[in-house]
Amino acid sequence: MLKIWGRGNSTNVKKALWAAEELSIPYENIPAGGAHGIVASPEYRAINPNSRVPAIEDDGFALWESNTIVRYLAAKYGEARLLIADPAARASAEKWMDWTTSSIAGPFRDVFWNTVRLAPDQQDHAAKAKGLAECSAMFEIADAALASQPYLSGEDFGVGDIPLGCFAYAWFEMPITRPDHPHLFAWYERLRARPAYRKAVMIPLT
Ligand SMILES: N[C@@H](CCC(=O)N[C@@H](CS)C(=O)NCC(=O)O)C(=O)O
Incomplete structure (x- = not known):
């Protein structure tokens, strides 16, 4: 197994x-x-x-x-679920996976650790503020893409949605001030409707 x-x-x-x-x-x-x-x-x-x-x-x-x-x-x-056969469509979806790691993961860590993981007296507020600004700018890019397609993977849910979807849960559930990203939030609501997302991702942050 x-x-x-x-x-x-x-x-x-x-x-x-x-x-x-x-x-x-x-x-x-x-x-x-x-x-x-x-x-x-x-x-x-x-x-x-x-x-x-x-x-x-x-x-x-x-x-x-x-x-x-x-x-x-x-x-x-997958038997063609989650992965698109057409090379261009597949690459368009998969780029969001690498982008999440290269653009979101670092600043997100500063926000997450200084909000959820560290005790209040150990939190670095300057690092958190910088991370929040950087994450907000990156989520703006995803929000713009999701204005014209329901998923980062395109018309259907796929692997391109999985990395950012994991970060999105904490982003929307942490007690932080976020900019309004309506298309990103609508996508997050679509993910929340998936039983697999609820089981694997939507668990307490601490
Ligand atoms: N690029 C790696 C990063 C893996 C990584 O940094 N994992 C963290 C947890 S999110 C870790 O192992 N931290 C040390 C630990 O949990 O003991 C990946 O995407 O798999």
Whole structure:
């Protein structure tokens, strides 16, 4: 059976869990990382030498990097669900996965840690304000794209929606001041209607 290593409250782990749920793949989730430890052990480092989560093992095949895991699961188990055949349409969808990692993940971490994870007396307000400004500018770009299509993947939900969808949950649920992004919010509401999203992503932030 597919093994997914990683604690379920990690944004990157949620991507793998959500993809498995969407594709109805039977899997075992082994909590790892954070308070669960495990990631520094030689056994885990043989699966992921980065000591990070998520990682998967599938019939003896080990893989790390959350976006790659999502693409792998969709390619192996998707039967054309979640992945588009046409190269241009597929690339248009997948670019949002890489964009989320390169443009959102860093500033988002500053907001998330200084709002949710750290105790109030340890929070860095300047880093949070900078992260909020940078995230807001990036979400503006996604909002503009979603003005003319229901999903980042195009007309239908697909892998392109999964990374940002995981960040969107925390973005909209954290007690922060956000700019009004109506198309982004409408997309988030569409994700919230998906049972797999509710199960894998919409869990308490702490
Ligand atoms: N680029 C990697 C980043 C993985 C990553 O940084 N994961 C974090 C959790 S979101 C982690 O492992 N943190 C250490 C820990 O949880 O112990 C990916 O997308 O898989």
